[in-house]
Amino acid sequence: MFQGSMGEDIVTGLTFYTNPQSRGRIARWMLEEVGAPYDTVVLDYAGAMKTADYLGVNPMGKVPAIRHGDRVVTEGAAICAYLADAFPDAGLAPPPADRADYYRWLFFAAGPLEAAVLDKAMGLTPNEKQRQMAGYGHLDLAASVLDRAVATRDWIAGDRFSAADVYVGASIGWYTQFGLIERTPAFAAYLDRLHARPAYIRAAELDDAAAAT
Incomplete structure (x- = not known):
């Protein structure tokens, strides 16, 4: 049980x-x-x-x-x-009419970025033909696209924090922590904003306490 x-x-x-x-x-x-x-x-x-x-x-x-x-x-x-x-x-969600970036980056992190990162973690390097088949192309491309997105705004879906920031930010945090993507200045600044949120701090404390038992 x-x-x-x-x-x-x-x-x-x-x-x-x-x-x-x-x-x-x-x-x-x-x-x-x-x-x-x-x-x-x-x-x-x-x-x-x-x-x-x-x-x-x-x-x-x-x-x-x-x-x-x-x-x-x-x-x-x-x-x-x-x-x-x-x-x-x-x-935590924009109004339906304003969700283009919200959906775009939420599913970008869950789809192309994660697939590219997992290939690297498993030691798989797609060749040129395979890159054409893969939705993410290659990891450097996927990471650089996301890096440019967070460099131009405080929050991934516009001018306010949303659920997309939770998923995108957590993904960037995991991947940079384990060296799977580079911790660029834009990623570092974005993570600093996210990690200062009270809810993030509470969640981390709860999980760290559970991991210690």
Whole structure:
């Protein structure tokens, strides 16, 4: 069975499945930005993520996932977008008419950038023909496109922080931390802005405490 800490989820019925040493940190940050109470269920890789109970939540046997009432959402970018819509009072999604950059960069980080980074992490170097097939082309291209985007504005989707910044910022943070992309001056300044947010600090403290147990 799961090991978790029960939160005050009576109003929202919101449950968060995670491991503090995973992409679950992205969803935790987003949950803290939303500010709604939630129940945290911490799963270990070797056992709980592969049980029938959790596979009923996410058949991939991966984290993060959330259950909101009778709805289940997996995948970090989807969780960020869902929570922004489910809790509109938090102001984490632009108005529908202003979501072009919001969707563009949210899915750029979840799609082309992550694919390019994973190829590098696994030691795969696409040849010229393969680059034509791949949506990201190659890692240097994908990283430089994102670098130029964050260099021209404080927040990735316009003049205010949004759920897209959670996912894009977390991705840049992970990839620069492990040397998978260069920590350029634009990336460093963007991360400084993000890491000063109270919700980011709270989320990091919660996950660091969970990782230490």
